[in-house]
Amino acid sequence: MNSAFDLNRLLAFRAVWEHRNVSRAAEALGVSQPTVSHALAALREHFNDRLFVRCSGGVMPTPRAEQLARRIADALSLLEQGLDARDAFEPATMRREFTMVMTDIAAAIILPRILEICRTEAPLVSFRAIQLPTDSELKALREGAADLAIGFSPALRSGLLHTTLFRSEYVCIARSGHPRIHRRLTRRDFLRERHAVALAQGTGHFIVEAMLQRLGLMNQVGARVSNFLALPMIVASSEMIATIPRPLAELMQPLAPVALHPVPVRMPPLNIDVFWHERLHDDPGTRWLRSLLPRAMQMVFSTGPGGFSAAMADEGVQNGSRRAG
Numbered sequence: 001m002n003s004a005f006d007l008n009r010l011l012a013f014r015a016v017w018e019h020r021n022v023s024r025a026a027e028a029l030g031v032s033q034p035t036v037s038h039a040l041a042a043l044r045e046h047f048n049d050r051l052f053v054r055c056s057g058g059v060m061p062t063p064r065a066e067q068l069a070r071r072i073a074d075a076l077s078l079l080e081q082g083l084d085a086r087d088a089f090e091p092a093t094m095r096r097e098f099t100m101v102m103t104d105i106a107a108a109i110i111l112p113r114i115l116e117i118c119r120t121e122a123p124l125v126s127f128r129a130i131q132l133p134t135d136s137e138l139k140a141l142r143e144g145a146a147d148l149a150i151g152f153s154p155a156l157r158s159g160l161l162h163t164t165l166f167r168s169e170y171v172c173i174a175r176s177g178h179p180r181i182h183r184r185l186t187r188r189d190f191l192r193e194r195h196a197v198a199l200a201q202g203t204g205h206f207i208v209e210a211m212l213q214r215l216g217l218m219n220q221v222g223a224r225v226s227n228f229l230a231l232p233m234i235v236a237s238s239e240m241i242a243t244i245p246r247p248l249a250e251l252m253q254p255l256a257p258v259a260l261h262p263v264p265v266r267m268p269p270l271n272i273d274v275f276w277h278e279r280l281h282d283d284p285g286t287r288w289l290r291s292l293l294p295r296a297m298q299m300v301f302s303t304g305p306g307g308f309s310a311a312m313a314d315e316g317v318q319n320g321s322r323r324a325g
Contacts, residue, residue, distance in 0.1 A: 006039075006042070008039060009039040009040075009043055010072050010075070011029060012025065012029065012036045012039035012040060012043075013051070013065075013069075013072055014072055014073060015028050015029050016036065016052055017061060017069050020058045020059055021057070021059065022040075022052075022058070024058075040052065047064060047068070049062055052065060089284035091125070091288055092123070094285065095124045096124075096125055096126075097125075098125065098128070098147045098148075098285070098286075098289055099127075099128045099130060099146045100128070100130070100148055100150060101129075101130055101131070101132050101137050101141070101148070102130075102149065102150045102151060103150075103151050104227040104228060105151075105229070105245055105248045106150045107129045108229060109248065109251055110297065111127065111129055113296035113297070113299045114127065114293070115127070116296075117295060117296060118292075130146065132146075138156060141160060141275065141276060142277055144277075147276065147280060147285075147286050148276040148286060148289065149276075150165065150272065150273070150274050150275075151272060152205055152245075152271065152272055153275065155204070157275075160276060160277060160278075161275070161276050161277070162274060163290075164271050164273050165274050165294065166297050167270065167271050167272070168246050168269075168272070169245075169263075169270050170243050170244065170267045171243070171244065171249050171260045171261060171263060172190065172241055172262070172263050173232060173241065173260055173261070174193075174241045174258065175235055175236055175238065175239065175257065175258060175259075176259050178239060178259070180192075180239075181193070181241070181261075185241070185261035185262070186264055187265060190264045190265060191215065193220070193240065194220050194221070194241075195212060195221050195240060195243075196224075196225070196238070196240045196241070196242040197221055197223070197224055197225075197231075197243075198224075198226070198244075199225070199226055205228070205245075207268060208243045208244075211243070211265065211267065215265065222238070223238075223240060228244050228248055231244055232244070232249065232252035232253075233256050236257050236258050243263055245270055246270075276290070
C-alpha cells in the first residue's frame with residue numbers, strides 16, 4: 001500500500017474532518033498535535049490539495065477533502081466492522097464436518113452418544129472417525145487434517161493440548177463356562193491359557209502386547225486381530241482369554257457370553273484423553289465439540305450395561321504440566 005494511505009493518516013483525516021480542529025483531533029486520537037499535522041502533510045502531498053485550511057476557531061475542508069471524506073469514512077467503518085466481527089456461533093445452524101481420530105473402541109462407545117446429542121442440538125453437523133498411529137495422529141492434528149483425537153495415547157501428551165475424558169482399567173475376559181476358569185481368573189490361569197490380542201501399534205494399547213511379551217507369553221497368542229471389537233466374539237467362541245478395556249468388555253457383554261475378571265498381573269491405569277492442537281483451542285466449533293464430550297460420556301455411564309466402571313475426570317485443559325487458557 002502507498003505510504004500516503006497509512007491507516008493512521010486516514011484516522012487523522014477523519015478526526016480532523018469530524019472535529020474541524022487539529023488540536024481536538026489529536027486529543028481524540030490520543031496523539032500529539034504534530035503527529036496529526038504530519039499525517040495531514042503527507043495526505044496533502046499525495047492528493048496535491050491543501051485538504052483543510054485554517055479558519056476562525058480551527059480548520060475547514062476544501063472541496064477535495066469533502067469528496068474524500070465519505071470514501072475514507074466508509075473505508076474505515078468497513079475495516080473496523082471486519083476487525084470487530086465475531087461470528088455468532090449457533091450449533092443448531094452450524095454446517096460442519098468434524099474429523100476425529102479415534103480407536104474402534106471410542107467409535108463404538110462414545111460416537112453414538114455424540115450423535116445422539118447432535119440430533120437435537122446440532123442436526124447439520126457430521127462426523128468422520130479415522131484411525132491413525134500416534135506419529136500420524138500428531139501430524140494430522142498439527143496440519144488440520146483432524147480436529148481432535150480421543151484415546152489412550154500417552155505419547156501425545158507432550159505435544160498437544162489435552163484433557164482426560166475418563167479413567168478406567170483393563171480387564172480379562174474369558175468364555176462363560178470356560179472349562180478351566182471358574183469364579184476368578186488366577187495368575188496361574190493367565191500364564192497357562194492362550195491369548196487373543198489386538199494389534200495396537202501406534203497407540204497406548206500396545207502395553208497389552210508388551211505385557212504378554214514381558215511375561216514370555218507371545219508363543220501362547222492364538223489369535224491376533226486388527227481391532228479390539230473382535231476380541232469378545234473370539235473369546236466367546238473359544239477357550240482363549242483376552243485383556244481389553246473395561247468399557248468395551250461391558251459394552252459387548254450382552255452380545256458375547258463372556259465373564260469379566262480382574263487382570264491378575266500388574267497393568268497401568270487406562271486414561272482416555274481428548275487431544276487437540278493449540279491453533280484450534282479458541283475455535284468456537286471445536287470448543288463446542290470438546291464441551292459436549294463429557295456429556296456424551298455421562299450418557300454412556302448412565303445407560304451402559306451395568307454402568308461402566310469408569311470415573312469422570314476433573315474438568316481442565318492440560319498441556320504436559322501447564323494449564324492452557
